[in-house]
Amino acid sequence: MTEVADATDEVTWLRWRSVADLYHAYFTGLILTVVTRRGTADAAEFVFRVFRRQQQERFLPGLKKLGLSHLPPAVAAAQYHYLSNWIGGVHVEYMLETDRKAWIRYPPPRWIWRGTAICGVPGEVSRAMLRGWHANNGVALGNPNLGFVCTKQSVDGQDGLEGFYCEYDHALEPEQRLVFAHHLEAPMFDPATAPALPVASWPKPRLEKAYRNYAIEYVRTAAPVMVQLFGPEDAGYLLHLTGKLIGMQYFDEIARGFLLPRGTAKEFDRFLRALFEAQDDVAEVGEDDSVYEFRQLTWKLMADVSDYHPACAGVIEGLFEGLAAGCGRHIAVSMRSEDAGKPPFVWSIS
Structure with missing residues (x-):
């Protein structure tokens, strides 16, 4: 019985990781679509607003969840980036110099700029990520002396993104919270000195679910930001287009993780379930196996998003259309909402 449960867990975790890969690719693709x-x-x-929103929503609660709130500001900020990114499968390094100076480094390959995507990311977009999050940690901590010094950017051809949190002897002006020092x-990173999560409170199932949610959270943040920034019509188009492109490109990879084949509408119905x-x-499936239609009762990706707009549904409309095209030629998928762009969604596959 234990072996069956273990095997079931492994299948579940593999599928969670496949979901993470799909939304990871979508988020990277969304940035390139805007570029x-x-x-x-x-x-x-767009990138600045996404990362600032995530920073404001997640940084302080994350410090508490990871048990870092008691640390000096520079150390707490750096360890947060190390541990939170490690949970999400991001390769990151942490090096402590003093209580007022702590480094983080994201070596290649960069998680956010997946695969060849790094060739299409301007330096200004990478800097916007740092402005949105890293430069605001001191503000969030109520410490105006804390800033971030960036020493390398991988999109500029350097061997990773790196820099250090520094607590100065004086309060920083807004433009001083992020500076560059390429000299x-x-x-060097020593894994033996890096912080680690307590195993007892971070067992394997929790880590696997957190790994999945890490990528999903970026899309949860990005979709409403897109609508607020570009308006519903343009945002809906960009969200849908990105979803269709990513779905087509990634169906085979995701289906392998789900241990499911490609080819027909019936097989795509199994995949979507x-x-x-x-x-x-949660979805309700009809009783007629010859008609592939079901009601999606929940959409956890956008649950409880205060500024949700129906245009955000372009994310899954585009993704599922693209995944259907990747599954097999002439598989059509359509969606209608029973509540003005909110769940329940009724999906039809033909």
Whole structure:
């Protein structure tokens, strides 16, 4: 009995990781869609707003959850980035110099700029990420002396993104909270000195679910930001287009993780049901096996988002259309909402 349960857990975790891969790719793709369709300035503003919103929502609660609130500000900020990113599968390093100076380094390959995507990311967009999050940690902590010094950017051809949190002897002006010092270089990383999560409170199931949610959270943040920044019509188009492109490109990879084949509408119906389950969404399936239609009762991705707009549904409309095209030619999928762009969603596959 134990072996069966263990095998079931492994299948569940594999599917969770496949969901993470899908939304990871979607988030990276969304940034590139804005770069190519609206330009560098709009993409930088979009990335800034996404990361600032995440920072404001997640940084302080995350410090408490990870048990870091008692640490000196520079150390707490750096350890937060190390541990929170490690949970999400991001390769990151942490090096402590003093209680007032602590380094973080994201070596290649960069998680956020998946695969060849790094070739399409302007330096201004990467800097916007740092402005949105790293530069605001001192403000969030109520410490105006804390800033971030960036010493390398991988999108500029350097061997990773790195920098250090520094607690100065004076309060920083807004433009001083993020500065660049390319003449400096991070010390070498020693895994033996890096912080670690307590195993007792972070067992394998919790880690696997957190790994999945890490990628999903970026899309949860990005969709409403897109609507607020570009308006519902343009945002809906960009969200849908990105979803269709990513769905087509990634169906084979995600289906392998789900241990499901490609080819027909029936097989795509099985895939979509498994995807909903792996996302913790609830769906009602009709009794007629010849008609592939079901009601999606929940959409956890956007649950409790205070500024949700129906245009955000472009995320899953586009993704599922693209996944259907990746599954097999001439598989059509359509969605209608029973509540003005909110769940329940009724999906039909033909």
